[in-house]
Amino acid sequence: MSEVLLHAEQIDKNFGVTHAVDHVTLDFYKGEIHALIGENGSGKSTFTSCLTGIYHKDSGTFTLNGKEVNAKNQVDGNYQGVAVIVQEIGTLSGLSVAENIFLGKEDEFTKFGVKNTNAMNKKAQELLDSYGFNYIKATDLIDNYNFEDRKLIEIVKATHFKPQILVVDETTTALGEKGRIELFKVMKQTRDDGRCVIFISHDLDEVIEQSDNISVLRDGVFIGTVKSDDVNTDDLKKLMVGREMSNNYYRTDYNERVSDEVVLKGEHLTVPDEIDDFSIELHKGEIIGIGGLSECGMHEVGKALFGASYDRQGSVTLADGTKINDIKTAIDHSIAYASKDRDNESLVINDTIQDNICLPSLEDIKKNHILHAKDEKAFAEKFAKQMSTKMEGVHQFMSALSGGNKQKVVLARWIGKDSDIIILDSPTRGIDVKVKADIYQMMDTMRKNGKSIIMISEEISELLGMADRIIIMKDGRQSGEFKRSEDLKDTDLIANMV
Template identity: 35%
Template sequence: MIVEDDQVLISLTGITKEFPGVKALEGVSLEIRKGEVLALVGENGAGKSTLIKILSGLYQKTSGEIRVNGKVVEIKDTKHAQELGISTIFQEPTLAPELTAVQNLYLGREIVMTGLRSMDEKTMYEETEKLYRKFFSTVEDLHVPVKELGALKNRVIEIAKAISFKASVVIMDEPTAQLADHEREVLFDFIRTLKEQGVSIIYVSHHLRELFLLADRMHVMRDGKNVATVNKSETNIDQLVSMMVGREVSNYIVKKEVPVGEEVLRVTDLNRQGILKNINFNLRKGEIVGIAGLAGSGRTETLRAVVGADPINSGNVEVGGKSCKIKSPKDAIKAGIGLLPENRKMHGALIDLSVSHNITMAAMDRIIANKLVLKKKKESHIAEDYVQRLGIKTPTIHQKVRFLSGGNQQKVILAKWLFTESKVLIFDEPTQGIDVGAKVEVYNLIAEFVQNGGGVLLVSSELPELMGLCDRIYVIHKGEFVKEFSREEATEENIMMYASGGHT
């Protein structure tokens, strides 16, 4: 298809980006047309975020040419990018945690009242309220520091911020990670409206189904290079996947029938005022047990209560038949429970330590040897093994985790927990941000962990994932476990019915 030049908003030619020891981008060329949704797809580490950071003025390209409206530009910094009409929602959180939603939305561009040197707080507040109302039913927490609002609202505030700029292109790097269905829908509506107004969107997501809903065209990248640009109408998910990974990917979750053993975890009458109500459940060796529920229903809170990350009003946790006083995640680890948290950036990895260190640090006992040399060798061996199995893209196992792509950082944290000698592993959204090819390997590793006698408690927003992996599924609604399904009984329809309170 021939496109008139004046239909092209941004064109990139031969973009290359080198980091010490890593060629993140090599000769990437693409164009973004006016009013289109262009999806960027590729495996973890393919170079999507790097490309976006170059367009947003956060990184400088090593070579290549960027044109905006036909004119060659050197995007100096983020402010310059904004002046060029480029607004970005980054993969990593960027809000100032101590500031309120209003302050965050107007950070760096406070409205100044004419003649006065103070910000027009009233206007800022009203504008924020308008945006806020579109996403939430309440506007009560506009004056609370955003760190007190939870991951979900933070994400929404970031999105609201990015789309509140008068931009000609809005770039979204995995915007729906951590969003509830309702908020996803609101975001999609926003995207459609922006598009109607002639705004272009660059959209990055590992939810391929989302792309088929939203995108006009898809640009596939692999190992920092162009693979192809395709029109949505001329491709399908299978084709997209094979272009992304360059090999066949199986979608099958392989969970062998594992004999269920003794109970490894029992939680009784867990209560947290206003949040969790009389939660009771158990988990046995060899089992994967899921918790399904809408975002905000108390899924994450249940997990956090079990491992002592949040205070509880009452409740008892038994591990392996013994009652445990768990007051902090440290106590939980001692008792044999590991938690892979939802918001991994903040809790999971020590980003300035190496990949190999991160993988092995939670289970140092397992690689103990008298001689340091020996230990080092074993550590490397284990790290190499996980890097290979999970396809962690890193120049070496000695690279600092900070320099890995978002999805690869998550794989490191997953590997770390899978390598511990925990009896129970608790996973909160383990495959969020992980590419299609690696997801299956994550499932296999989880299955392997239970085959070796562990028990897994799993929270996931993706019902097919829960139904594919779990032996039993508890459904939570408004902080209460309202139903338990066996593997055979669980269907998307009946899980959703209980999760949305339709049974009452």
């Protein structure tokens, strides 16, 4: 057996009454990609956050190459040999690409108190070029780049100094095919160099394919470790939830007639460099799936339909003739939108669960034009519990929640608003199999109750399993359209994506 590189001994972390990590002892080996899996809130990210300096553990020790690691923050963690690529945005707006790559390490380019910006930019560009990201310019503001490109920059930031332990925390959910290929290259290079990758993902097929060993956490407790070659996805699901799980969580109906009533119409939608003359009609009680490769423009469609694209051309019109040109009009006319970029576009991350759920429904909660605190709390508790959000209470801040529980709050907000048209961009990104089933059931119930849904997704199985109609995009335009059918195959969709 390979030599132990990192030993975690009795790691414990609490958030109030919530025991997020419960005395976990675990070994990670040299030359290994070690997956860490579990349901949302199982403690995966909390465990690795204690290692990398995002959180401070309550007790226990991490020992790396015989030396204790006790990182005060992420930069300190880097100097001690550990790095993390997080699920959400991990770069800072307002700084250049180079400044983000070398954040906290500016001393490397400082002499006699003066920073040599040119040297830093040159080194950052050399690194970007070496990773094959030469189209990204070190001197550009980070804000000039989209969500996926910022994740690629984070890969460079976290790995250029060759950390002994690289934590990849749900990063693949933020990347398209190109980005995933690049990330997997970095992971395998890390392993082949005799270092270790701790890989967190809810995509169990991906976990089995990319990892050597898999450890399972459940409710903060270590359940066990298995070899990737010895298990299938059903085995992992059972370990995660403690019981057998059915794969039949998609819709089972076919050939159902969709209403002729059009509730929303987008005509000739164009956003420079994103969408080119895209049109769509959404019917009452219909789920439209929009898919394609990550850079195809589909994510911008959701923003455009919600009135959130400031430079949008074309029109979005409701059945009563209302034009949707801004977010307020969309919300006032019963349209909901959940962005792929949860932390920056769907949530107020430094506010409470209660405030996030109540925000779009404040006028509805008021009684005689007065907003009562007890009514806000009752409203938030009702819909947080309906989504089975794992929390201390609705007073808890969003920043303390796992990615999956943040997504539950996003959905709870719009269920509470009872919107008639729901635009969901990557609704199950970073969500475990059990919660996925709940979300799919919720969508099916909404459809049957006459709600209309646009689901934007990079998961082909999700499109095939849930949509009445699937629109495939390529280079900002529609490249294919398919009706729901048992005979429809993933290859039919892929042929129109590439």
